[in-house]
Amino acid sequence: MATENLDKQKTIDLRKKHVGPSCKVFFSHDPIKIVRARGQYMYNEKDEKYLDCINNVAHVGHCHPDVVEAGAKQMELLNTNSRFLHDNLVLYAQRLQATLPEKLSVCYFVNSGSEANDLALRLAWQYTGHKDIITLENAYHGHVSSLIDISPYKFQQMACAEPSQHVHVALSPDIYRGKYCEDHPDPAIAYAENVKDIIEQAHKKGRKIAAFIAESLQSCGGQVIPPVGYFQKVAQHVRNAGGIFIADEVQVGFGRVGTHFWGFQLQGEDFVPDIVTMGKPIGNGHPMSCVITTREVAESFMSSGMEYFNTFGGNPVSCAIGLAVLDVIEKEDLxxxxxxxxxxxxxxxxxxxxxxxxxxxVRGRGLFIGLDLVRNRDKRTPATAEAQDVIYRSEQFKPPMCFSREDAELVVEKIDQILTDLEKTLGLQMSEALISENGHTKRKEPSDENGLVHPSIGSSHKNTGTLPHDKKTKKRLKT
Amino acid sequence: MATENLDKQKTIDLRKKHVGPSCKVFFSHDPIKIVRARGQYMYNEKDEKYLDCINNVAHVGHCHPDVVEAGAKQMELLNTNSRFLHDNLVLYAQRLQATLPEKLSVCYFVNSGSEANDLALRLAWQYTGHKDIITLENAYHGHVSSLIDISPYKFQQMACAEPSQHVHVALSPDIYRGKYCEDHPDPAIAYAENVKDIIEQAHKKGRKIAAFIAESLQSCGGQVIPPVGYFQKVAQHVRNAGGIFIADEVQVGFGRVGTHFWGFQLQGEDFVPDIVTMGKPIGNGHPMSCVITTREVAESFMSSGMEYFNTFGGNPVSCAIGLAVLDVIEKEDLxxxxxxxxxxxxxxxxxxxxxxxxxxxVRGRGLFIGLDLVRNRDKRTPATAEAQDVIYRSEQFKPPMCFSREDAELVVEKIDQILTDLEKTLGLQMSEALISENGHTKRKEPSDENGLVHPSIGSSHKNTGTLPHDKKTKKRLKT
Structure with a gap:
């Protein structure tokens, strides 16, 4: 490991020289240099403390000692590929399977959410013999080329923003800002009908649907929580067309939604995807990930005659770390x-x-929460500039799962202060009438069901969400 | 980590139940269960020792203590994404750059060779504005869908073995079994002319070349060592067509070829690729990898407007491990x-x-050596079945870099014995004449240049190359 400690400016200079300029840092005008972290707290080179509100990778807390120990011990003992038998691999596969419906029983271990989603597409293509993929507006599924194709969030950044021929973009099931809102009698069915229409249009062109893919809750796409029943209906339409359903749990899986271990389970027990992909939180930062599918899909993939080999995937160290993460989630009831x-x-x-x-x-499930800032409540005009420039995208919360009540209070206190300052600058002021009306929406107050608000939608940006502690807040945290 | 120790049959049963059947084990009729490893030695559940002859991932030796320590220490301190500044990232980028020609100066850190090669394609597509890729016969560049497309080694396993429209397959520059052999006056130019022809054919169809990609020495493709000058000529043709040259060092980089740190450097100092991709040995088993390119290509990639973010890529733990691997290669003069x-x-x-x-x-460079088995020396008929069934593909050597003289002697003694038995079974016997002639080829004896034989070609299979020690050999190793 690095024994030198570089001056921050030197770090910045070397980064400019040797790291791809497409790889952005947070707060590019004054980037943060983090040197250590523990739990939900990060520390810069001056030992100033930051509360991490958005790191859904450091799932069980930064540098959790149980995870570190499991990784270090296994690194000392053996780290090799999965062409040899190893207990960690099979025990981990068994443990992961146990969190899922029984028919999702076959695992492929890979190294990242991107590798997982790409493999999911390969499985779908092979199983169905079809090529086309239906994806959602604003969706992000990864950085390899096949996934840029199905990620409007990415390909719309390009000059040529048209989707590839085999990609169809469905309406995001967004009941706050989408086509069918909370005042619609059945937004789940309405949004699923849009998928059905897309399938019919594709069929007219002689195209065939291999899969529908969606995050179980849209993350980068704006913290969208699909209305209950939507996935069931979509799955029905897609399966009728010979396609399969891929649930992307890369951002939201592993207990984050609170009531369930997996995001798709929020749709009810009658919904089972054909493929589930995992990623970010799975190894608490260790590069690993997994695809789980049915025996039928797996057998079909094998029948192509092509072996699947992933050099690092499922190595004993990754599996030891994955097992430790599951243990901690359970032991600490995260x-x-x-x-x-x-x-x-x-x-x-x-x-x-x-x-x-x-x-x-405000909407969310468990520790996956979105705060949607608007310029105008009636028109629901996104306050994108305000959110980006002033709060710097802190409108999305997906902190390490060990987040505490005090952390929550600190965050809200900070946001309160920022919003107050911002509204003063913008000349926005809430009238007495509005305060008593509490906004105009027809939505319910947050219910106590699961301690969470009812479904709705979200902000449209990724965020950094690291909150610098000033002295006052540092003191508060220490008490 | 797993605290249970499963009975081997239980491990096999669980694997059958929960791991994708496309993920093969070595020796499927009686797979090996490895529980620990150190240096170039692996041990099964009965503590029987194996000599690892093919693991080019455990590059500096299994579980090297310096690498383990670097990883463990950094895991304890911080493991987060590259949106924060960190010294490990920039110091590692600087160290890697220093092994390469100066113009290869910009790094992208990713998690696997597949992610690296896919990113290389994305860089080439963006930089050139072209789409087509020229790849070599038998090439393997990774398991994500974009790479299956350019890997004849993989896509030829499929029922539909035709390459995609944008993929062109060039002759492998194989001077043992290819179109132009060692008796050709200039195989380098002749094979490069084939690439030129392909470009001209593509142009006639209105297609445009984005890149030529090749392993610096073909690995799965049959241990092919391209004749010196081939890459220079190919690069010239490809650049004339507006394309770029991608050198895939995933299998052969990091000093393995002995005389040089990178395989492409065997072609001479006048050759510099536009992109180099790395993988397997880079982290001694830790899932990580890197793409290095020129400032021009990197700036063009940024100009697309699309950010590149890789969740795990370039995290402080991976970089600490990468730095430790470089240190060990240097310190132990591997x-x-x-x-x-x-x-x-x-x-x-x-x-x-x-x-x-x-x-x-017999051909190779450093610890990248191929043994080409033939049924008939004159016709050079590959002895595929013999190589697979009897020696079980042990014809390829790419062991951990700490391989010793004794290890080499043991391997050769074992192969000698197997060949003797096999030739007896097959009724092959070398005549006195042949012995004195030492085969019929026009090739030179192994020269002492780099201590290695002259270039030529290779076996056409991946191999397992783990050699069980019987009691006698164990004893030998202990002395």
Missing amino acids: QGNALHIGGYLTRLLYDLKKRHLLVGD | QGNALHIGGYLTRLLYDLKKRHLLVGD
Whole structure:
């Protein structure tokens, strides 16, 4: 490891010289240099503390000692490929399977969410013999070329923003800002009908659907929580067309939604995807990931005659780390914590909405929460510039799962202050009438069901969400 | 980590139940369960020792203590994404750059050779504005869908073995079994002319070349060492067509070839690729990899407007491990060891050729050595079945770089014995005439240049190359 400690400017200079300029840092005008982290806290080179509100990779907390120990011990003993038998591989596969419906029983271990989603496409193509993929507006599924193709969030950044011929973009099931909102009698069916229409259009052109892919809750795409029943209906349409359903759990899986271990389970027990892909939180930062599918899909993939070999995937170190992460989630009841602290944070944010015109919507599940900032509540005009420039995208919360009540209070206090300053600058002020009306929406107050608000939609940006502690807040955290 | 120790049959059963059947084990009729490893030795559940002859991932030796320590220490301190500044990232980029020609100065850190090669394609597509890729016969560049497309080694396993429209397959520059052999006056120019022809054909169809991609020495493709000058000529043709040259060093980089740190450097100092991709050995088993390119290509990639973000790529743990691997290669002069032991092993194998009709060719560079088994030396008929079934593909050597003289002697003794038995079964016997002639080829004896034989070609299969030690050999190793 690096024994030198570079001056921050030297780090910046070397980065400019030797790291791809497409690889952005947070706060590019004054980037943060983090040198250590623990739990939900990160520290810069001056030992100043930051509260990490968005790192859904450091799932069980930065540098969790159990995870570090498991990794270090296995590194000392053996790290080789999966062409040899190893207990870690099979025990881990068994443990992961146990979190899922029984028919999702066959695992492929890979190194990243991107590798997982690309493999999911390969499985779908082989199993169905079809080529076309239906993806959602604003979706992001990874950085390899096949996934840029199915990620409007990415390909729309390009000059040529047209999707590839085999890619169809469906409406995002967004009931706050989408085509069918919470006042629609059945947005789940309405949004699923859009997928059905797409399939019919594709069939007219002689094209065939291999798969529908969606995050179980859209993350980069704006913290969108699909209405219950949507996935069931979509799966029905897609399967009728000979395609399969891929649930992308890369960002939202592993207990984050609080009530369930997987995001797709929010849709109800009658919904089972054909493929589930995992990623970010799975190894608490260790590069690993997994695809789980049915025996039928797996057998079909084998029948192509092509071996699947992934050099690093499923190595004993990755599996040891994956097992340790599952152990910690269980031992520390982090899913329960996500439910309770997530609910508490949501309620605090909902209180903010009562006092700040800029807050258009608060929505979330467990510790996956979005704060939707608007310029105009009636028109629901996104306050993109405000969110980006002032709060610097801190409108999305997906912190390490060990987040505490005090952390939640600190975050909300900070946001309250920022919103107050911002509204002063913008000349926005809430009238007495508005305060009593509490916004105009027909939506319910946050219910106590799961300690969370009812479904709705989200902000449209990734965020950094690291919150610098000033002295006052540092003191608070220490008490 | 796994605390249970499963009975081997239980491990096999669980694997069948929960791991994709396309993921093959070595020796599927009686797979090996490895529980620990150190240096070039692996141990099964009965503590029986195996000599690892093919693991080019455990580059500096299995579980090297310096690498383990670097990884463990950094895991304890911080593991986060590259949107924060970190010294490990920039110091590692600087160290890697220093091994390469100056113009290859910009790094992208990713998680696997597949991610690296896919990114290389994306860079080429963006930089050139062209789409077509020229790849070599038998090439393998990775398992994500874009790379299956350019890997004849893979796509030819499929029922539909036709390459995609944008993919062109060039002749492998194989001077043992290819179109132009060692008796051709200039195979480098002749093979490069084939690439030129392909470009002209593509242009006639209105297609445009984005890149030529090749492993610096073909690995799965049959241990092919391209004749010197071939890459220069190909690069000239490809650049004239507006394309770029991608050197895939995933299997052969990091000093393995002995005389040089990178395989492409065997072509001479006048050759510089536009992109170099790395992988397998880079982290001694840790899932990581890198793409290095020129400032021009990197700036063009940025100009697309699309950010590149890789969740795990370039994290402080991966970079700490990468730095430690470079340190060990240097400290233990493993490149020098590859040169000397590789040369010694090649000479021992060449001696085998004098005594065994089945040995058609021995070729290699450093510790990247191929033994080409033939049914008929004149016709150079590959002895595929013999190589697979009897020696079980042990014809390829790419062991951990700490391989010793004793290891080399043990391997050759084992192969000698197997070949003797096999030739007896097949009724092959070397005549006095042949022995004195030492095969019929016009090739030179192994020269002492780099301690290695002259260039030529290779076996056409991946191999397992783990050699079980019987009691006798164990004893030998202990002395």
